[in-house]
Amino acid sequence: MGRSVSAHRAAIRGLLAPLAAREPEVRALVDALGLALARDVVAPVSLPPFDNSQMDGFAVRTADFRDPDVATGGEGARDGAGGLRAFSLAASIPAGAVPGPLSAGQAAPIMTGAMMPEGADAVVPVEHAVPPRFPGPSPLGSADPVLLPEIKPGTFVRLVGSDVAEGAVVLAAGTRLGPAQLGLAAGLGLTEVSVWRPLRVAVVSTGAELAEPGAVLGLGQIHDANGTLLTAALREAGLDARATAVRSDEPAALREALDDAATWAELVVTTGGVSKGAFEATKLALADDPVEFVHLAMQPGGPQGLGTVHGVPFLGFPGNPVSCWVSWEVLLRPVLAELLGAPAPRRRIVLPLAEPLDSPAGKLQVRRARVDGGAVALVGGPGSHLLGALAASDALVLVPEDVTDLPPGANVEVWLL
Amino acid sequence: MGRSVSAHRAAIRGLLAPLAAREPEVRALVDALGLALARDVVAPVSLPPFDNSQMDGFAVRTADFRDPDVATGGEGARDGAGGLRAFSLAASIPAGAVPGPLSAGQAAPIMTGAMMPEGADAVVPVEHAVPPRFPGPSPLGSADPVLLPEIKPGTFVRLVGSDVAEGAVVLAAGTRLGPAQLGLAAGLGLTEVSVWRPLRVAVVSTGAELAEPGAVLGLGQIHDANGTLLTAALREAGLDARATAVRSDEPAALREALDDAATWAELVVTTGGVSKGAFEATKLALADDPVEFVHLAMQPGGPQGLGTVHGVPFLGFPGNPVSCWVSWEVLLRPVLAELLGAPAPRRRIVLPLAEPLDSPAGKLQVRRARVDGGAVALVGGPGSHLLGALAASDALVLVPEDVTDLPPGANVEVWLL
Known part of the structure; x- marks a missing residue:
């Protein structure tokens, strides 16, 4: 029934493996959003960098609560008001100050x-104090003590290094940099990171049936969905994709586009003309x-091309829009995620089917779905032509090669889009 | 215990509602990636626009299989080879041609x-034909018939409009435009769409404890994570966010930054200084x-500000990095998704807890997690300071206000990041 999906993914991995050896690029943090780290990030400081208060409150020595010899701010202080003890006020400590x-x-x-x-x-939250507010701007010398309830050592104190220890690898090479990872890098004092630059991908859609964008369709013509569909999918995944359409089945016209693409692209992807x-x-x-042209045991997306053009990695996806897009999702995207760390792989979960399903024997069936x-x-x-249905989907269902029919309620593998 | 999260979201919705009345912007398809449609898209053509073949094969009139009067390409053709019937060859029909x-x-x-x-x-796939291949370039006049097995009417024919009917609303206003939606628009012959332009958001982080980015920390200082964290989160969500840091607790310094932000931003968000x-x-x-300053029944993210600065909507998020980011995810992002259609809301699922959990009474607890x-x-x-833990998370767990403890295995609401 043709080459297995896993065998073809392995072939793509082999084809693209040299891309993981490119020179990394250093980027300012926010400009690295969505890219993958090329080098481990080691924490240059601990987080927190010093013991600090988790609350607005009063820093105390908890031993004072049990030490009868400690001078307190007023008479009758201990247990004077429902288990409270009086403390004299030290200078206020704002964040950023050295107390x-x-x-x-x-x-x-x-x-x-602070x-x-x-x-x-330990820190007693201000709302638990009597009175439950901070003193005025000059508390020093004030005769009024503050009454505080007893707390355990460590309460509301964030200890140095309790989140991140200095010297630890906090973000491993290959990690996709989302907001939280970039926020962590900023919190560690970094201003830039070493990342894999977005891959330059040429998307070449072909077909004599393709009308000019915006033109009224002639008989037998269609508008090219693939160029936009695939370019948008690659860009959303953080790649630098640019589209060209060859509205002809003349091999020479396509050849010219491929020769041009090979001058600047790191990967050339065509849609159509491989069946x-x-x-x-x-x-x-x-x-x-x-370049080899093979048939995969996958529906849709069976016909596939793989090789090089002027030494540049080449993938030939089929021309039906859903086939072309499924080829990206099921074949190329997982390999890029694995090799380079970005884009993120799709999240996979198991859910019961809401309806029965038929699938061809010996083929991985990829269905569009909604959770x-x-x-x-x-x-x-x-x-594989159901573009309207694709646009209404938010998930894929993958039905293994050896499954031909499933009843409602059967558990299936779901990839969340 | 403070204002409820739903009440505060409603207040934010009221504050931001006028943004839904902005003028839409017309953009080329790929430049609209991640934005929300401002107007319905009505299909100007059907998809497919004409009946076409789903396979490489032979188009036939299925009545021929049962009509004894039809001239066939050779004698003994009917049932001559395992239920096959001979057909004479018509001209080949490539995609794009008018047959x-x-x-x-x-x-x-x-x-x-085609x-x-x-x-x-109906169409008989070429691999089911005898011989199982296409004739040479000039089949007309060839004496060799092709033998084909009987098939049912409609087999492997994609009927006009079977995916999308001309005149139907295929993408409703408010739809987020991902690759599939843009591919559909391209397939319909559109070259541009009417969208809501990315909101211009000023992110102003404040605090006397903030060190210059890249500088060695002084005692008591920290590096600003919030500016990067929040700006990256907003940009990933398709907003036009720009960061400013006010490394001071002087109200006048912050005031200057806010006055400036109000000259260009459509939304001003501060982090810190609201507790x-x-x-x-x-x-x-x-x-x-x-501007009102309130305390929400949420952990983290309790202290919040909301109002306007020079008439520009203002939100004051708390200064702890996790509190600030949770405020975006739980308060602002869902309102933008609802009002404007983009960013997409987080996908919510229910999963069992891998471990027990405690939660404060009367507060929505938002925990970082991994599926x-x-x-x-x-x-x-x-x-709320655990930035390293945040960077290792891929989900949020939301524990309702009235829940104080949960055993392992208890089902909880999970938001996938």
């Missing part, structure tokens, strides 16, 4: 994120190049 | 996507503006 040490019997107003004073080991017809332009244009509640419902039939 | 009508007894070699000839009502401390720069800078197999495991504790 002096805290003496026994003192409580220092401290703001969230450095804990030496000697303090069993009598006018397969892509097959004809590449007849003398090291609805706790089940997955098919959208449109298996036909 | 002549098919006469009784004829079979026309036809390529995938227009069905008048009279034909109960004694030096809350954002609260102080906006003391005379129509692992069929369960969800927490990453790091509930602390």
Whole structure:
């Protein structure tokens, strides 16, 4: 029944493996969004970089709660008001300040994120204090103590290194850089990262049936969906894709486009002209190049080309829009994710089918679907021309080669789009 | 316990509702990637636009299989070779061509996507023919018939309009334009779409504790994670976000940044300075503006500001990185998705917890997590400073206000990141 999907993915992996040896590029953090790290990021500092307060409150020495010898701010303080103890006020500690040490019997107003004073080991939230507010701007010398309930050592203190330890690999090479990863890099004081630059991909759609964009269709003509569909999919995945359309089945016209693409692209992808017809332009244009044309055990997306053009990796996807897009999702995207770390692979879950399903024996069937509640419902039939149905989908259902029919409720592999 | 999350989302919706009345912008298809449609797209043509072949094969009139009067290409043709019937060859039909009508007894070699000839009502795949290949370039006048097995009417024919009917609303206003939606628009012959332009958002991070990016930390200082974290999150969601840092708690310094932001931004978001401390720069800078500072029943992300600065919508997020990012994910992002159609809302599923969980009474707890197999495991504790843990997460777990503890295996709401 043709080459297996996993065997073809392995062939694509072999074809593209040299791309993982490119020179990395150094980019400012926000400009690296969606790209993959080329080198490990090692934490140059710990996070937090110093013990700090988790709350707006009062930093205290918890030993004071049990030490009868500690001078306190007022008489009758201990247990004077429902288990409260009086503390005299030290200077307030805003975030960013370097506090002096805290003496026994003192409580220092401290703001969230501010450095804990030496000697303090816990923070009482301001709303638990009596009175439940901070003193005015000059608390030093004030005669009024603050009454605080006893707390355990460590309460509301964020210890140095409790999130990230200095020297640890916090982001491994190959990690896709989303907002959280870039935020972490910024929090560590980094301003740039070493990443794999977006791959330059030429998307060449072919076919004598293709009308000029925006033109009224002649009889037998269609508008090219593939150029936009595939270019948008590659760009959304963080690749630098540019589209060309060859509106002809003349091999020479396609050849010219391929020769041009090979001058600048790191990967050339065509759509169409790889099947069993009598006018397969892509097959004809590449007849003398090291390109193999195979049939995969996959529906849709069976006919595929793979090789090089002037030494540049080449993939020939089929021309039906859904076949072309499924080829990207099921064949190319997982290999790029594995080799380069970006784009992210699709998230895969298992869900019950909302309806029965037929699948051809010996082929991996890839159906378009929607996740609805706790089940997955098919959208449109298996036909590879169903572009409207594709646009209404948010998931793929993958039916293994050896499965020919499934009842409603059967668990299936779902890729979330 | 403070304002509910749903009440605060409603307040944000009210604040941002006027943004849905902006003038739409017309963009070329690929430049609209990730944006939301401002107007319905009505199909100007049907898809497919004409009956066409789903296979490389032979177009036939299926009545011929049962009509004894039809002239066939050779004697002994009917049932002559395992239920095959002989057909004389008509001219080949490549994709893009306009075929002549098919006469009784004829079979026309036809390529995938090519227009069905008048009279034909089914296609026999070439691999089922005898011989299983197309004739040479000039089949007309050839004496050799092709033998074909009987098939049912309609087999391997894609009927006009079977995917999309002319005049139907195929993409509703508010639809986020991903690759499939843009591919559909291209397939319909459109070259541009009317979209909501990316919102211009000023991200202003504040705090006297913030060190210059790349500088060695002084005692008590930290690096600003929020500016990068939030700007990257907004950009990934398709917004036009630009970051400013005010490394001071001086209200006047922040005020200057806010005044500037209000000259160009359509939404101003600050991080920090909205809590109960004694030096809350954002609260102080906006003391005379129509801005309310509230405490939400949410952990993290409790302290929040909401109002306008010089008439521009303003949101004050808290300064801890996780609080700031959760505020975006749980408060702002869902409102933008609902009002404008983009970004897409997070996909929500229900999964069992891999471990027990505690949650404060009366607060929506938002925990960082990873989906692992069929369960969800927490990453790091509930602390709002755990940036390293955030960067290792791929999901959020939302624990409702009235839940205080959950055993392993309990089902929880999961938002996939």
